[in-house]
Amino acid sequence: MNQKGVVSEVFPRFCNVILDTESDKSDPKKLLCTYRRAQILVRDPEWLERSPVAPGDIVQVQVLGSKDGVIEELLPRRNAIQRKAPGKEGKVLHTIATNIDFVVVVTSLHDPDFSPGLVDRFLIAAQKAQIIPLIVINKTDLKKTAEDRPWKLYEDLGFQCFPISTHKNEGIGRLEAVLSGKTAVFCGHSGVGKTSLLRTLFGEVFGKIGDVNKVTRKGKHTTTVSTLLQAKNRTRFIDTPGIKEFGLFKIDPKELIEFFPEIHELQLKREPFQGLPRYDSYMRIKAALEDEGR
Ligand SMILES: Nc1nc2c(ncn2[C@@H]2O[C@H](COP(=O)(O)OP(=O)(O)OP(=O)(O)O)[C@@H](O)[C@H]2O)c(=O)[nH]1
Numbered sequence: 001m002n003q004k005g006v007v008s009e010v011f012p013r014f015c016n017v018i019l020d021t022e023s024d025k026s027d028p029k030k031l032l033c034t035y036r037r038a039q040i041l042v043r044d045p046e047w048l049e050r051s052p053v054a055p056g057d058i059v060q061v062q063v064l065g066s067k068d069g070v071i072e073e074l075l076p077r078r079n080a081i082q083r084k085a086p087g088k089e090g091k092v093l094h095t096i097a098t099n100i101d102f103v104v105v106v107t108s109l110h111d112p113d114f115s116p117g118l119v120d121r122f123l124i125a126a127q128k129a130q131i132i133p134l135i136v137i138n139k140t141d142l143k144k145t146a147e148d149r150p151w152k153l154y155e156d157l158g159f160q161c162f163p164i165s166t167h168k169n170e171g172i173g174r175l176e177a178v179l180s181g182k183t184a185v186f187c188g189h190s191g192v193g194k195t196s197l198l199r200t201l202f203g204e205v206f207g208k209i210g211d212v213n214k215v216t217r218k219g220k221h222t223t224t225v226s227t228l229l230q231a232k233n234r235t236r237f238i239d240t241p242g243i244k245e246f247g248l249f250k251i252d253p254k255e256l257i258e259f260f261p262e263i264h265e266l267q268l269k270r271e272p273f274q275g276l277p278r279y280d281s282y283m284r285i286k287a288a289l290e291d292e293g294r
């Protein structure tokens, strides 16, 4: 029997699939499926994918009993958020999630400190994939002064920002309203509170939460496998492991400036732009892309 479903977790040789017949349930049954690698579409002859499927992929499954199945076919993706696969030589990419409405870039105000470098990279990748990015700034309970608002820059650029405190349950309602009925992937550095926030949004305990290192104030990579959660009203959340770096690919360094409109504007007017807050970030990403092309 063949049935359609959505990939919820991806392991090296298997993945979990939630069948469409379970799509309204908040605790859906999952089928553990093997891949028939040869039958998975090759999407890009130039770039190899690290895994045959990604969370959010719609697949056709041959059901083998109540718990097992085989992936027969991968249906075309509406979109995908992807990065260069870290630690791999050559053109290998990591598909973080597919068929999504929002990329939620989760940061924390402190512990670890707000990191604009990663935010910029996620914003570029999301915009390139035509997916709406949202920026969450968690741990606002650790605010030091009233001016401690490093995300203001992104608000001024027109991005939707959500300063929240998961611990104090502040600011989460506004985010919840935007995400209702949609599929959103939650990404960011380790330790910013992705799983903590998702437990609140999902309303149930799942996964593990880990302390940040007391000295480095960084996370300890507590979540190790992405998980697609099926919440009320067909809302779907994807929790992901914290990432250290986000390698952009297939962007012409000359086009990069379009993702930095405030720098672009001054450049066109032939005015100095070296003092702008995102100038360093722009130069670093440009250098990385130029390296890539060599
Ligand atoms: N002060 C403060 N700490 C928080 C808040 N939200 C989460 N934390 C803490 O931050 C730490 C990391 O939380 P996690 O939810 O495991 O972070 P994560 O982003 O899922 O981390 P990885 O799975 O490693 O990527 C834990 O000690 C949480 O208790 C918050 O709003 N305020």
Ligand SMILES: [Mg+2]
Residues within 6 Å of the ligand: 194, 195, 196, 208, 209, 222, 223, 240, 241, 242
């Ligand atoms: Mg986590």
